[in-house]
Amino acid sequence: xxxxxxxxxxxxxxxxxxxxxxxxxxxxxxxxxxxxxxxxxxxxxxxxxxxxxxxxxxxxxxxxxxxxxxxxxxxxxxxxxxxxxxxxxxxxxxxxxxxxxxxxxxxxxxxxx
Amino acid sequence: xxxxxxxxxxxxxxxxxxxxxxxxxxxxxxxxxxxxxxxxxxxxxxxxxxxxxxxxxxxxxxxxxxxxxxxxxxxxxxxxxxxxxxxxxxxxxxxxxxxxxxxxxxxxxxxxxx
Numbered sequence: 768x769x770x771x772x773x774x775x776x777x778x779x780x781x782x783x784x785x786x787x788x789x790x791x792x793x794x795x796x797x798x799x800x801x802x803x804x805x806x807x808x809x810x811x812x813x814x815x816x817x818x819x820x821x822x823x824x825x826x827x828x829x830x831x832x833x834x835x836x837x838x839x840x841x842x843x844x845x846x847x848x849x850x851x852x853x854x855x856x857x858x859x860x861x862x863x864x865x866x867x868x869x870x871x872x873x874x875x876x877x878x879x880x
Numbered sequence: 881x882x883x884x885x886x887x888x889x890x891x892x893x894x895x896x897x898x899x900x901x902x903x904x905x906x907x908x909x910x911x912x913x914x915x916x917x918x919x920x921x922x923x924x925x926x927x928x929x930x931x932x933x934x935x936x937x938x939x940x941x942x943x944x945x946x947x948x949x950x951x952x953x954x955x956x957x958x959x960x961x962x963x964x965x966x967x968x969x970x971x972x973x974x975x976x977x978x979x980x981x982x983x984x985x986x987x988x989x990x991x992x993x994x
Contacts, residue, residue, distance in 0.1 A: 799981040810884070810971055810985035811923070856923060865936050866981045867913060868973075870923035 770794055773857050773871025780878050786844040788874045790857035795838065797859040799866070802831065802842050805854045805873075814855070815842070847878045882906070884986035886972050892992045893962055901957040901989045905974030912955050913975075913983060914947055918968035926970075929955060930980075962993045 803811035817831040830843040857871040914926040925939040929949040949955040973983040
């Protein structure tokens with residue numbers, strides 16, 4: 768059972784454009800929703816995270832939009848740069864169950880100069 | 881300070897051999913997680929240690945997999961009688977008390993079983 772579904776699998780955006788990655792989850796008990804960025808040969812690095820009591824969180828060029836009723840959340844990367852080219856993973860966790868992360872399938876983003 | 885470190889960075893082994901993968905979490909972090917990243921299965925949870933509590937082994941794919949954490953710090957993931965489907969990147973993450981949901985990942989060990 769895939770508890771977190773992520774789309775698209777790959778995304779090509781022009782420099783300066785907006786990158787949008789979407790995730791949907793099934794378990795309504797999840798209480799933490801992070802996004803991780805991973806470069807080739809490296810481990811995932813936490814980018815930004817949100818809790819379900821807020822609908823949006825912004826950090827610099829990165830914004831999470833959260834829709835609790837639809838069980839969906841998305842990552843928006845504004846003014847996308849070639850250095851943003853990486854694989855992005857959404858995830859979800861539950862504090863009372865050990866906080867182990869359930870990951871989406873990943874999105875490979877390429878930002879063309 | 882130093883991040884999560886893992887060793888070896890790469891491991892090539894023959895089918896049927898045992899392998900040990902090591903993780904050094906960030907100093908002071910009380911929680912430690914092992915995940916596996918493979919082309920077919922994506923990123924999946926394996927096992928979780930929290931302080932001195934019994935580990936949560938619910939993600940281990942078979943009884944060939946085991947892990948221990950000594951002294952609340954270093955952890956070793958052991959795979960016995962390796963199979964080709966065990967080929968993957970094994971990632972370790974740690975988090976600190978007070979912010980257990982924020983996990984910091986190491987660079988991973990790339991395991992190839994021939």
